[in-house]
Amino acid sequence: MAPSGTESRRVTIHDVARSAGVSRQTVSRALNDKGEIHGSTKQRVLDAALALGYRPSRFARGLVRQDTISVGLVIPDLLNPFFTEVAAAALEAARARGWHVLVYDTADSADEERGTLEVIASQVDAVVGYFSRPEDEIEKLTRGVPVVLIDRERRTDRFSSIRIDGEDGVRAAITHLAAAGHRHIGMLDHAGRAEPSVRHAWFAAATAACGLDAGPVRRADQSVEGGESALAALLAEHPEVSALFTFNDIMAIGALRAARRLGRRVPRDLAVIGFDGLRLGTLVEPPLSTVALDTRSLGALAVEQAGRLLTGGEPLGPDELVVRAELRLRESG
Amino acid sequence: MAPSGTESRRVTIHDVARSAGVSRQTVSRALNDKGEIHGSTKQRVLDAALALGYRPSRFARGLVRQDTISVGLVIPDLLNPFFTEVAAAALEAARARGWHVLVYDTADSADEERGTLEVIASQVDAVVGYFSRPEDEIEKLTRGVPVVLIDRERRTDRFSSIRIDGEDGVRAAITHLAAAGHRHIGMLDHAGRAEPSVRHAWFAAATAACGLDAGPVRRADQSVEGGESALAALLAEHPEVSALFTFNDIMAIGALRAARRLGRRVPRDLAVIGFDGLRLGTLVEPPLSTVALDTRSLGALAVEQAGRLLTGGEPLGPDELVVRAELRLRESG
DNA sequence: CGGCAATTCGTGAACGTTCACGGGAGCGTT
DNA sequence: AACGCTCCCGTGAACGTTCACGAATTGCCG
Missing domain, CATH: 3.40.50.2300 (Response regulator)
Structure with a gap:
């Protein structure tokens, strides 16, 4: 059937044309379902193309009709x-x-x-x-x-x-935590860049707006493990922290794991709110509160x-x- | 700068050549870092290309050098x-x-x-x-x-x-469950095709090899929700089931949720083993046992x-x- | 000053396809 | 018999780039 395997010259529209005893244009017509072609010749061309294992070049085609994006x-x-x-x-x-x-x-x-x-x-x-x-x-x-x-x-x-x-969303989150009585809200920021993230700025503005002191911030890797170890470190330094906001949900899930490991019950001992709104957040235990984005x-x-x-x-x-x-x-x- | 916005003819290598006062080939040389070109002309060409907003056609290029795959x-x-x-x-x-x-x-x-x-x-x-x-x-x-x-x-x-x-892996899983004393092992199969899956066949063979009766099987959607509702239905019909094998981890995670909702503790009241070996399985509570594949x-x-x-x-x-x-x-x- | 090599640049061809156009065959009408 | 129409089909050109080759210029050495 198809002459595959051995490395050889490419099968072009010309080869098909010669094999079917027609011109290039007729082959093109047959393959692209254009009109102006007799049924029988069209079939003959199609057969020849199949027999030769012909496959049009996307480059040549793209060159002349500028449609594919x-x-x-x-x-x-x-x-x-x-x-x-x-x-x-x-x-x-x-x-x-x-x-x-x-x-x-x-x-x-x-x-x-x-x-x-x-x-x-x-x-x-x-x-x-x-x-x-x-x-x-x-x-x-x-x-x-x-x-x-x-x-x-x-x-x-x-x-x-x-x-x-996320300014409004983060403010709503912090306001919610403050209303629930939390006075010491920590944050896990990402460690990717040198400077603090924009999300941290929103967090800082929101805590200030709620009349709270600036909570402790810890930078962490954007991963479950990163969040896990970062929360452990943060709680070791600041045991008074009773609520946590994280750069994203992945880190929040790590925080959830760390809290369980440390015997802190969520949300009673430690409230956690993430950022991103991942579907994944609904699967963990307890389901993750989050500042969701679409x-x-x-x-x-x-x-x-x-x-x-x-x-x-x-x-x-x-x-x-x-x-x-x-x-x-x-x-x- | 770049003549963007207005719809017009494409800027070709020819335009650049004319603008820089050289030939196509020289432009090609400049852009592709080939040798055989004077430093100053190269720079002149590059400037002209930038000024015109020239961008080579991937089709024309791909047509002549057959390298990109x-x-x-x-x-x-x-x-x-x-x-x-x-x-x-x-x-x-x-x-x-x-x-x-x-x-x-x-x-x-x-x-x-x-x-x-x-x-x-x-x-x-x-x-x-x-x-x-x-x-x-x-x-x-x-x-x-x-x-x-x-x-x-x-x-x-x-x-x-x-x-x-997954034959060996599934057999190991079922053997493990049987050794733990489980006599009634159910399965959640997928509902995609008409016929049962191959994984179900492995499951059936494994239970038989362990000398157990064929456990009840329920078909479900390949999603968390699918696994959740399917397990609920299966347990309603067969409350004696104390262990579960699922078509994949996603459904197993749904089963975990259903178990929690039904008050069945995992793994004490219900042992669950999934299939796939997703990283996600390590994040849920309890971490999911699974027949993992690389x-x-x-x-x-x-x-x-x-x-x-x-x-x-x-x-x-x-x-x-x-x-x-x-x-x-x-x-x- | 002649010759030779190295360097730099340009010209035709080729890649494989589609588009625009033209032409021939067949058939019916006047 | 001439004309026109429809139905097929083929030929040159074009798309934009790189390759192979040849030509022009420069520098160096004898």
Whole structure:
């Protein structure tokens, strides 16, 4: 059947044409279901194509008809459920538009991110995702392609960004904890960057607004283990802490584990509120309270904006490129 | 700066050449860091390219140098942690080879799967993933491209498949339960296909080998909710059941929830053992015992075989295309 | 000053497909 | 018999890039 295996010259439309005794154009007509072709010849061409194992070149095809659009989705760690949810949403939005999505997992490594960016510009029509590299470098490496940054500020004619606004949600969370009588609220921040996160700033503002002293903050790895050990350390230093806010749900789940290990009952001895609103939070025991954000619309927004930058349509403004987080109370706090 | 926004003709290498006062080839040399070009002209070309917002066409480039390889990864549901882990492994394996991966989430829908298959053959060099459609249809739609099926049998020169062998692992699990004194072991099977799953066959064989009667089986949706409601129904009908094996970990986690809701303590009143070995299983309470399989090597194997089919190398044989599952005991059973 | 090599650059061709156009065969109408 | 129409089918061109080759310029050495 198909002449596979041995390395040889590619089977082209020309070979099929010769084999079927017709011209290239007729082969093209047969394969693309265009009209202007006799039923019998069409069948003959199709048979010949199958017999030769012909497969059209996507490059040649893409070169002449400029229709297929593909976007690159860059994710630091697909195994992190938060990014998984965003990726799933982006995939769905892209599918609805008939786009193709190339996914790149940078493994939380700045080097891998660089390598990805280097290669990506020549492979996709637009880039969407999370980046940690300095902006001018991203700008240089993605030469020409529209870029949509998630959870990071940057706006030019080619760059766009989706802002995550958790200010109200975090304030609601802290207010809730304060109302429940908690006076010492700690936080587990992430340790990725040098400076404290924006979420920490929201936390600090919220505690101040509630008339509380600034609670102790500990930086941790963005993982369950990171949250687990960080909470243990924090409680060892500040045993008076009775409530906890974390940078994200993953770390909060680690905190839950640490609390269980330390014999602190949640939420009685320690109230825990995370950030992200992962589905995963409903599976742990007790179910995790969280400042939830709509990952679905996050991914969808990013793709939508990429499309607008791409087609030259009216891009969304800063007011529309925001995803707001809101407090979702479950049992842990 | 870059002439973005307005829809116009594409900026080609020719435009850059004219703007810089050189030939196409010189532009190509400058952009691809080839030698045979003077430093100053190179810079001049680069400046001109930047000013015009030039971006090489991946189609034209791909047409002439046949180096870029991209594979399509088809997944029923990226939000299912099992598939996420496989996808992450596949991405990593592909990255190591310098390949690009186009990810398609078929949303567990046969129609979406069909749509994906239709479009995929003309966009990738190989296909890897999970499929539910009949084989002859897959064969017809993927005309020409090598395909690697995961957890499904099929072997021709173009098709390959990765087998999941959980026989020993499941037998170990059931043996363990029987040794702990359980006489009535139920199972939650999946409800996707018409016929019972292979995992059910392993389960049945294992119970028989332990000298137990065939335990009650209930079919359920592949989700936490599915497992939750199915266990409730199973226990209502068969209250004597004291141990449970499930088609996968997700359903097992649902079973854990149901048990808690019903006041059955795990593992004292009900022992639970899942299948898959998800990381997620370590986060729930109690940690889930499971017949674990190495998702990492699963994804890596699939990509490896795709590569061999693609380059005409010696493909892996059936004995190598197997991922064995082994019992991993934690607290739930 | 001639010759030769090294360096730098340009020209035709090729990659494999589709688009625009034109042409021939067959049939019916006037 | 001439004309027009429909139905098929083929030919040149174009898409945008890189490759193979040749030409022009420069520098060096005898």
